[in-house]
Amino acid sequence: RSKQRLEPATSDETYSISRIRTVGRFQSHRGILNPLDVSAFLRKETDLLFVDSEPESLAVAEFLALLPAGRGVPVWISTWSNIWFGEGYPYRFSWLYRRAAKRALGRVSGVLCYSAEAPAVLRRLGFRGRIERTEWGVDTALFRSFDATALRRELGLDGFIAGYVGRLVPEKGVADLVRAASEIGGTALLAVGSGPMRPALKRMAGGCALPLRIVERVPHVDLPFYLNAMDVLVLPSRTTAVWKEQFGKVLVEAMACGIPAVGSSSGEIPRVIGNPALIFPEGDPRALGAILAGLRDDSRERLSLGSAARLRAETVFSWPVVARQLIGVLAAARRSAG
Template sequence: MHILITAVGQRTEHWIDLFTLLCARPELTLTIVAADVSAETDQTLRTLAREAPRLHYHPVPHLLGEARTGHMASVLFRPRHLRQVVPARPDVLHVIGEAAYLSTWQALGVRRRRWPRVPVTLYAAQNIVTRFPTPFPQLERRAFGTVTHAFPITPAALGVLRAKGYRGAATVVPLGVDTRLFAPAPRPRRGQPFTVGFVGRLEPHKGVTDLLQAVDLADADLLAVGRGSLAAAVTRAAARRPGRVRLHDWADHAALPGLLRGMDVLVLPSIEIVQRNVLPWVGIPLREQFGRVLVEAMACGVPVVGSDVGEIPHIIGEAGLTYPAGNVLALADRLTRLRDDAGLAARLRERGLRRAAAFGWDRAADTMCEIWQRLRWSRRADNPARCSAPRPAMANMSDPDTGKARAS
């Protein structure tokens, strides 16, 4: 079975683990066409393509990159280069990109012209109904009429698809974690300073300023891993508290588990802001769509704390602590509780390990391959009504503490 995958955007590193699992399956051949991805992603995919004979990777030059416009929706494949790398008829076209993206419009245009009956699956992460300016709403509606099966990453993303008019089949397939790489340390941390961790972009909407204040109030150490416009603020905090605040440059996938294991708690203190760097008169809310680092930390046996913004509470479930976004005192309280209550930290550690297992990339790969096989053999693959959802392997995640289904 041949799957053609298109992907755009700088934040695509998390797909590498899934691609690695998929191309190890003897029944699959993958062709990945990508544009405007990070240098790390590009290099990793080139290496993977050399090692996996059934994976073909084609980096394509782009127009209107994310760095220029501030949003992945504007990324365009260079048409001539796209035409040159598109393979012979695939069995399924899988689009990593929202329905309104220009790159999605291009991928669906190639499908319409070359193989109009090939089924289409679509990744979806938006967890808030955002009204883009013309022509994006028109492209989005056109895409909804073409997509055979959607893969929203959370129940909220599924709700947004429905609110915007998508009526086709859909299965919730969360972003995953490689539980072989992200695993607990052989021995627990003992006799070391209580260390709060942060991994991500050092930007205002990630709540970095709140975190710096909270660790100060809680008299805790901080290890911040990442890059961004607020790196200087972390550096200033490190100067005020020598040896208590550390800034580590962005870590690659292989190095991140070791950094996580050096933390006593991982915090995702995101806040919601409105982005206006695409068009000044169009406000795009930035609300945490998943919080993948929470799952990675849980898989490493690290308790997690997150704000109540976006999908953070859904991802944490009963496996961590949440607090009202922007409330520095509440965040400091959660950190102090974890520092002073070893029993609470141990319970959250065990709950986190069980919850992380539900987010394994192997489960996502199983679900996606099952759906792709069903679509491949459907008598009318271009009719979404004929492609019913399979058993809810990912759509209803079980609560890691009770084993009962969590509605999605």
């Protein structure tokens, strides 16, 4: 998807791209791949197979089932999971995914974790293989800072704008953002996303005369325009029994645009942002409001935080940096497998 080309680690290594079609609509753990394409891909000569999908996913099950017997190729998979679900998964047909995960973790050589809590979850699941950590990346050529005054004008928003990008659902905590902005005043909200909470959020904002603009269905390549129209990006997620923030991709996208990112204490958010002063206890609109008020009233501090955010995005989360991490992990796994 990214326009930015990822180069191999060294000049003597090459890569090629093979097309593997999906069967119907591909949806996360439920996605099914075309078995003919998978079989054709698995006939290629490889030293290691990395399937970038969760242990319970049907795609991982397909690759493991179709891998020719006797190949002896080490297989790695990945996970974002940062919650221990016990004996089940929060999906329909939980038993099927539990069985798929158990089978996968019994066969793969290693798992690449994108969240800091995932290794502990894997050990509780009984996995005894190799575990490595890498970050997720952001395209720092696409997501960058530029003037979005025209878009702000088009949206009918001015002054200090706090933004949100993501699903409009209770666990994302957008209602806390509305409450915080209404309490401190002098703040407009820009939300990019859709979901069942849209009507309720509009009512909340209307009841306190809070300027709120909700924009749905923004293409990913256009998202930098909307991020640059914000003065601060807020991810106010709330942990539930079956979910907590696994990374927050929009955080690093905003940071790459030089926009300060503020987030709750849910899951990976504090680690990704990397600045305790921009973190508030989840479910605490008053604490969020205090952070927003400080940023609203100090444009110099916003600029300083934005510059630091861009630097963190470039040095920790840019795709070239993450690609080198991934290549290093897989190269080491190949060497250790002999």
